[in-house]
Amino acid sequence: xxxxxxxxxxxxxxxxxxxxxxxxxxxxxxxxxxxxxxxxxxxxxxxxxxxxxxxxxxxxxxxxxxxxxxxxxxxxxxxxxxxxxxxxxxxxxxxxxxxxxxxxxxxxxxxxxxxxxxxxxxxxxxxxxxxxxxxxxxxxxxxxxxxxxxxxxxxxxxxxxxxxxxxxxxxxxxxxxxxxxxxxxxxxxxxxxxxxxxxxxxxxxxxxxxxxxxxxxxxxxxxxxxxxxxxxxxxxxxxxxxxxxxxxxxxxxxxxxxxxxxxxxxxxxxxxxxxxxxxxxxxxxxxxxxx
Amino acid sequence: xxxxxxxxxxxxxxxxxxxxxxxxxxxxxxxxxxxxxxxxxxxxxxxxxxxxxxxxxxxxxxxxxxxxxxxxxxxxxxxxxxxxxxxxxxxxxxxxxxxxxxxxxxxxxxxxxxxxxxxxxxxxxxxxxxxxxxxxxxxxxxxxxxxxxxxxxxxxxxxxxxxxxxxxxxxxxxxxxxxxxxxxxxxxxxxxxxxxxxxxxxxxxxxxxxxxxxxxxxxxxxxxxxxxxxxxxxxxxxxxxxxxxxxxxxxxxxxxxxxxxxxxxxxxxxxxxxxxxxxxxxxxxxxxxxx
DNA sequence: GTGCGTGTTAAAGAGTTGTGACCGAGGCCG
DNA sequence: CGGCCTCGGTCACAACTCTTTAACACGCAC
Numbered sequence: 001x002x003x004x005x006x007x008x009x010x011x012x013x014x015x016x017x018x019x020x021x022x023x024x025x026x027x028x029x030x031x032x033x034x035x036x037x038x039x040x041x042x043x044x045x046x047x048x049x050x051x052x053x054x055x056x057x058x059x060x061x062x063x064x065x066x067x068x069x070x071x072x073x074x075x076x077x078x079x080x081x082x083x084x085x086x087x088x089x090x091x092x093x094x095x096x097x098x099x100x101x102x103x104x105x106x107x108x109x110x111x112x113x114x115x116x117x118x119x120x121x122x123x124x125x126x127x128x129x130x131x132x133x134x135x136x137x138x139x140x141x142x143x144x145x146x147x148x149x150x151x152x153x154x155x156x157x158x159x160x161x162x163x164x165x166x167x168x169x170x171x172x173x174x175x176x177x178x179x180x181x182x183x184x185x186x187x188x189x190x191x192x193x194x195x196x197x198x199x200x201x202x203x204x205x206x207x208x209x210x211x212x213x214x215x216x217x218x219x220x221x222x223x224x225x226x227x228x229x230x231x232x233x234x235x236x237x238x239x240x241x242x243x244x245x246x247x248x249x250x251x252x253x254x255x256x257x258x259x260x261x262x263x264x265x266x267x268x269x270x271x272x273x274x275x276x277x278x279x280x281x282x283x284x285x286x287x288x289x290x291x
Numbered sequence: 292x293x294x295x296x297x298x299x300x301x302x303x304x305x306x307x308x309x310x311x312x313x314x315x316x317x318x319x320x321x322x323x324x325x326x327x328x329x330x331x332x333x334x335x336x337x338x339x340x341x342x343x344x345x346x347x348x349x350x351x352x353x354x355x356x357x358x359x360x361x362x363x364x365x366x367x368x369x370x371x372x373x374x375x376x377x378x379x380x381x382x383x384x385x386x387x388x389x390x391x392x393x394x395x396x397x398x399x400x401x402x403x404x405x406x407x408x409x410x411x412x413x414x415x416x417x418x419x420x421x422x423x424x425x426x427x428x429x430x431x432x433x434x435x436x437x438x439x440x441x442x443x444x445x446x447x448x449x450x451x452x453x454x455x456x457x458x459x460x461x462x463x464x465x466x467x468x469x470x471x472x473x474x475x476x477x478x479x480x481x482x483x484x485x486x487x488x489x490x491x492x493x494x495x496x497x498x499x500x501x502x503x504x505x506x507x508x509x510x511x512x513x514x515x516x517x518x519x520x521x522x523x524x525x526x527x528x529x530x531x532x533x534x535x536x537x538x539x540x541x542x543x544x545x546x547x548x549x550x551x552x553x554x555x556x557x558x559x560x561x562x563x564x565x566x567x568x569x570x571x572x573x574x575x576x577x578x579x580x581x582x
Numbered sequence: 583g584t585g586c587g588t589g590t591t592a593a594a595g596a597g598t599t600g601t602g603a604c605c606g607a608g609g610c611c612g
Numbered sequence: 613c614g615g616c617c618t619c620g621g622t623c624a625c626a627a628c629t630c631t632t633t634a635a636c637a638c639g640c641a642c
Contacts, residue, residue: 092430105416105418108419108422109416109418109419109422112419112422112425112426115429116426117427117429118409118423118426127400128396128399128400128403131399131400131404132403132409134403134404135403135407135408135409136408138406139386139427139430139431142384142431162482162483163482163483163529163535164529176530176531176629176630176631177529177530177531177532177630178630178631211632211633212588212633213631213632215587215588215589215590216589216590216591216631216632216633217631219588219590219591222589237588239588239639239641240586240587240641467618468619468620469619502621502622503599503621503622503623504620504622506598506599506600507600507601507620507621508620508621509599509600510600510601528598528599528600530598530628530629530630531598531629531630
């Protein structure tokens with residue numbers, strides 16, 4: 001699935017495909033035909049894709065962790081400019097592509113000045129739109145990702161992408177680069193991840209049959225997590241499937257949404273991981289995300 | 292975390308548009324009318340503008356310190372694609388806008404895939420082209436802002452961009468230009484910077500795989516820093532990732548995960564952090580706290 | 583109980599980084 | 613004009629850390 005190797009021609013030479021490799025984007029449009037054709041191509045490229053029927057406020061947009069937003073100004077009516085401006089101003093790390101019908105030079109200039117990254121005129125070839133999205137995203141990721149990427153808290157754990165490290169309070173867990181990448185990947189998803197999936201996303205290529213690297217790293221991770229945050233368990237094994245990240249107090253079966261006692265922990269994803277008990281659960285691990 | 296960061300902002304008050312404030316761009320085109328109209332508007336917007344009659348190699352482009360390059364593929368002939376690809380690959384921080392005559396979808400897609408940031412079809416309104424240039428340039432310029440003309444103090448160290456030199460008290464560290472640029476870049480960021488990133492920002496183009504220049508300069512820097520400010524360590528290695536700047540007293544090892552920048556941090560890390568050993572020796576079987 | 587998947591451990595191996603020496607390109611000075 | 617010096621950059625080697633592999637023990641599902 002990792003679209004990988006086709007478009008990773010830039011500085012990615014380094015062994016570490018940082019961040020989540022997949023492109024996450026939302027499309028605000030109402031043209032069914034356009035949406036269908038587009039979604040098909042986006043799927044083919046391995047994008048996580050989310051159609052929107054009506055404009056969402058930035059508050060709703062932020063948690064979606066988007067890389068890009070495609071918007072047809074036409075469906076916004078006269079408030080479109082305001083909306084565009086607000087989104088661009090409040091989410092600087094989001095690539096915004098306006099894709100709309102015929103327009104005047106003045107309109108296009110206005111849109112770009114307000115913060116849009118590109119303006120594509122409909123009708124347009126879906127492949128071209130995708131190229132534009134990728135070009136805009138490319139620039140964005142390079143420039144702002146590391147700086148803006150917020151640190152997140154899970155239980156007692158604090159994950160800091162900018163320092164490539166995880167902490168419990170002030171104490172560093174002394175994770176190695178690869179350990180951190182795996183922790184970052186796991187903590188960024190609340191579903192069960194198969195070993196092949198983990199390997200592919202972290203290492204960047206397919207896992208050889210019988211490779212135990214993931215297991216070994218998970219063990220090292222657990223060891224350091226346990227050492228730094230005793231009484232909690234973060235990485236859960238799903239026998240025959242893979243691993244799932246979820247901060248839980250030791251001995252608890254279901255994650256309690258109550259605030260943790262650790263300093264600054266409440267921000268954590270102690271939220272509705274509405275899965276049953278961690279053990280003996282045989283889910284197929286099919287992503288719930290559309291895409 | 293600004294452990295030793297007492298901003299001694301000697302802000303160069305009302306200086307003209309910051310040294311890097313203006314947009315520097317080159318236009319590779321041969322249409323006199325187009326060039327004339329465009330240059331007029333560019334002047335009006337305060338751009339530093341340089342017309343090019345023929346394609347320049349990246350070696351010639353780099354020292355120009357451009358923010359953006361506008362190119363008409365038509366005048367490059369069949370080698371245009373190669374040229375485009377080379378420039379984009381070698382200078383990832385350069386915004387490249389293709390502005391050329393009628394083209395096919397496939398051509399546009401190809402151009403964007405090769406690394407172009409935008410594709411504008413001629414004839415076009417100069418104002419629109421300028422908007423596109425500015426949109427493409429926007430993000431990147433924000434990321435490079437950290438190079439401000441204010442001297443800052445880090446631990447015992449004083450970095451003076453205006454003199455292109457670093458001091459400890461009154462004593463100059465005798466840094467060479469390159470050394471200073473790297474120190475300036477590192478000291479301007481709190482996060483881990485990868486070698487590729489450092490190289491790209493200091494040298495101005497992509498780092499070749501296996502290039503050790505950054506390591507060597509970091510070594511020279513450390514040597515001079517240690518000589519001038521013994522007892523402190525400033526540049527920390529993150530194995531497998533890159534380097535991070537943070538003034539610390541020798542023997543201490545306690546990166547604080549706080550995210551906020553506290554501009555009031557006085558006299559920096561003088562505050563004794565009696566950290567326990569952030570031991571790297573935490574071998575297994577340490578159920579210190581009976582889980 | 584058996585078979586397979588996973589936890590755990592240790593040691594071998596691969597990859598990264600630190601370091602000193604070296605060399606060519608340019609600038610300065612005699 | 614030529615020599616000297618500085619600076620940027622490459623190289624090879626040593627030291628070091630991390631990754632991978634192999635092996636064995638344990639637990640779960642059947």
